[in-house]
Amino acid sequence: MAAAVRRVLRASRGWSAALRAPEAPRAQTLRLICTTTAVQKRNIAASGPEKYTEAFIKNQIEEFNLGKRHLANMMGEDPETFTQEDVDKAIAYLFPSGLFEKRARPIMKHPTEIFPKQRAIQWGEDHRPFHFLFYTGKQSFYSLMHDIYGKLLDIQKYQDHLRGQGLLAENRKQINLIGSRWLIKEELEEMLVEKLSDHDYSMCIQLLERLVTLPCCGIEEEYVLKFRKELAIQLKKVVIEPLQYDDQGVAFSTGEGKRKTSRASAVVYDNGSGKITVNGVDYLCYFPVMQDREQLMFPFQFLDRLGKHDMVCTVSGGGRSSQAGAIRLASARALCSFITENEVEFMRQAGLLTADPRIRERKKPGQEGARRKFTWKKR
Amino acid sequence: MAAARLLQAVVPRFSCFPSLGKAAPRTSQLSSRLYGTLLAPEANQQVDPNVINDKLITEPLRHPDFFNVKELFSLKDLFDARVHLGHKKGCRHRFMEPYIFGCRLDQDIIDLDQTMKHLQLALNFTAHVAYRQGIILFVCRNRQFGHLVEVTARDCGEYAHTRYWQGGLLTNAHIQYGTGVRLPDLLIFISTLNNVFEPHVAVRDAAKMNIPTVGVVDTNCNPSIITYPIPGNDDSPLAVELYCKLFKMTITRAKNKRKQMEVLYGLQNKAESS
Numbered sequence: 001m002a003a004a005v006r007r008v009l010r011a012s013r014g015w016s017a018a019l020r021a022p023e024a025p026r027a028q029t030l031r032l033i034c035t036t037t038a039v040q041k042r043n044i045a046a047s048g049p050e051k052y053t054e055a056f057i058k059n060q061i062e063e064f065n066l067g068k069r070h071l072a073n074m075m076g077e078d079p080e081t082f083t084q085e086d087v088d089k090a091i092a093y094l095f096p097s098g099l100f101e102k103r104a105r106p107i108m109k110h111p112t113e114i115f116p117k118q119r120a121i122q123w124g125e126d127h128r129p130f131h132f133l134f135y136t137g138k139q140s141f142y143s144l145m146h147d148i149y150g151k152l153l154d155i156q157k158y159q160d161h162l163r164g165q166g167l168l169a170e171n172r173k174q175i176n177l178i179g180s181r182w183l184i185k186e187e188l189e190e191m192l193v194e195k196l197s198d199h200d201y202s203m204c205i206q207l208l209e210r211l212v213t214l215p216c217c218g219i220e221e222e223y224v225l226k227f228r229k230e231l232a233i234q235l236k237k238v239v240i241e242p243l244q245y246d247d248q249g250v251a252f253s254t255g256e257g258k259r260k261t262s263r264a265s266a267v268v269y270d271n272g273s274g275k276i277t278v279n280g281v282d283y284l285c286y287f288p289v290m291q292d293r294e295q296l297m298f299p300f301q302f303l304d305r306l307g308k309h310d311m312v313c314t315v316s317g318g319g320r321s322s323q324a325g326a327i328r329l330a331s332a333r334a335l336c337s338f339i340t341e342n343e344v345e346f347m348r349q350a351g352l353l354t355a356d357p358r359i360r361e362r363k364k365p366g367q368e369g370a371r372r373k374f375t376w377k378k379r
Numbered sequence: 380m381a382a383a384r385l386l387q388a389v390v391p392r393f394s395c396f397p398s399l400g401k402a403a404p405r406t407s408q409l410s411s412r413l414y415g416t417l418l419a420p421e422a423n424q425q426v427d428p429n430v431i432n433d434k435l436i437t438e439p440l441r442h443p444d445f446f447n448v449k450e451l452f453s454l455k456d457l458f459d460a461r462v463h464l465g466h467k468k469g470c471r472h473r474f475m476e477p478y479i480f481g482c483r484l485d486q487d488i489i490d491l492d493q494t495m496k497h498l499q500l501a502l503n504f505t506a507h508v509a510y511r512q513g514i515i516l517f518v519c520r521n522r523q524f525g526h527l528v529e530v531t532a533r534d535c536g537e538y539a540h541t542r543y544w545q546g547g548l549l550t551n552a553h554i555q556y557g558t559g560v561r562l563p564d565l566l567i568f569i570s571t572l573n574n575v576f577e578p579h580v581a582v583r584d585a586a587k588m589n590i591p592t593v594g595v596v597d598t599n600c601n602p603s604i605i606t607y608p609i610p611g612n613d614d615s616p617l618a619v620e621l622y623c624k625l626f627k628m629t630i631t632r633a634k635n636k637r638k639q640m641e642v643l644y645g646l647q648n649k650a651e652s653s
Binding site: 122126127128132133134135136137138142150 | 512514516526529530532533536537538539540542545548555556557559560561563
């Protein structure tokens, strides 16, 4: 409203100025007719938190670098080779904090990581906006959509060109999307430094999916992969220790295992006769119960090597059954060094190499035990 | 009778024809903007920079077709681009009846002679706005041509909006964009309707904000509040490509002319002062 009023007044001034100009070539004075500033005043509450200027951020970066050098001097390190990890360690040493929330502890990081990314003023000296989609309101997002659609059209043109030459069937290049996922809405917002709505995000992903379905989309592969994130590899590669040899030339291997609160460590020797020693005592004396001895012998029986290995193990903690289980796991892990990869896989599938995660469940208040409730009385 | 009544409705629109001789553009907000960005004249300089700027601005206004936009298109080009094809009789808008040549097999045919005149006026006006370094915003909500319009705008160095129009973009600009934003000085509609075949909100908002509009109006559109309507087809790809090409050529021509004139007057100034 105020803008409209100002426009009309300026226009009228402009017209009259155009008529007056030939007569008096003096400096034009801009008499700004004041409209109510209250109308034009920015809604402070709606604008959000105070924005950081370029100069301020630059200042902060200089202070950070200076501070880093001071810190290096204080710790007696070389300021040139002081990395961010060293900074973190130094801060943790100088300002020890007992707070549980890691993000509440004192930190010293580069200002670009602390201050959120901002948008600079979008127009130049003559007030013309820099970006051609500025007046849409969401310039980064719509320019992204524009670019993706442009690439889609390019791929279609390329496909038509190939089809015209009859080479479409051979030149199919698809993008490999296995092992990655599309960026989530928050990540896309961070990339564009702009708020998105769910609808916008879904439109963007749909357009990318459409691009990926084209037969010759391989030409824009690296652009599309910018919007894919690699999924973390779930499985950890099991490392099999190589065999060690003692002074007699007998091969042996060690393994560790646990079950409930028992911890066991076993050494399995080759060229043996099936002798097992537990904590310096023969296994028959240490485990009088048949069930425990069966647990001990299970890995060897599984691999048909019952009488071929000797074992010396130490075990502590827990009860009789859990100690037996711990030794079983330790011996299975030790045996991995003696056998082929396939047999390791068989053992893994049999459950011999997996630590049993079950532990004693705690007692809860208001109940007698972990699960047992108090006697329920009707009245 | 009906024809006479229609002509009466049309006369105010065509009142701009007598002023063809002057070819005065309807906004001079730009001139004051230019004066505002002037540097203070130095004391030792004899020639007042105001005088040069005056000449720069007023020189194009002395000619009816300073940028020679007539040569950019011919009636045959319009016909080949299928600009004369309108919608069916049932979709006809009452206010478009003056621009319709006739109706064949229920399809309205637009009068290309009138289109020529309107197109020349509109292109001339766009050229003047671009010459004075005004901000031009292309608006088109037709999904088929959105990308083309954006590309055209980018190539000219101007701006485009082919997406969902948020309510306060023009009327609530200071809160949406921040203070100090400069609104567009001209809105060009490649299609005045939005996706649900209703008049685009931007025509009304531009009229509210006193921003002149140039728009291609089809037989189902309302041309009343558009400053420079261009009756023509807005649905065929060929027609839209023609319009985009014409606007791009006029704007680039006007900008190049501006650079030439600045250089010319700059040289003249140096010649006079030395």
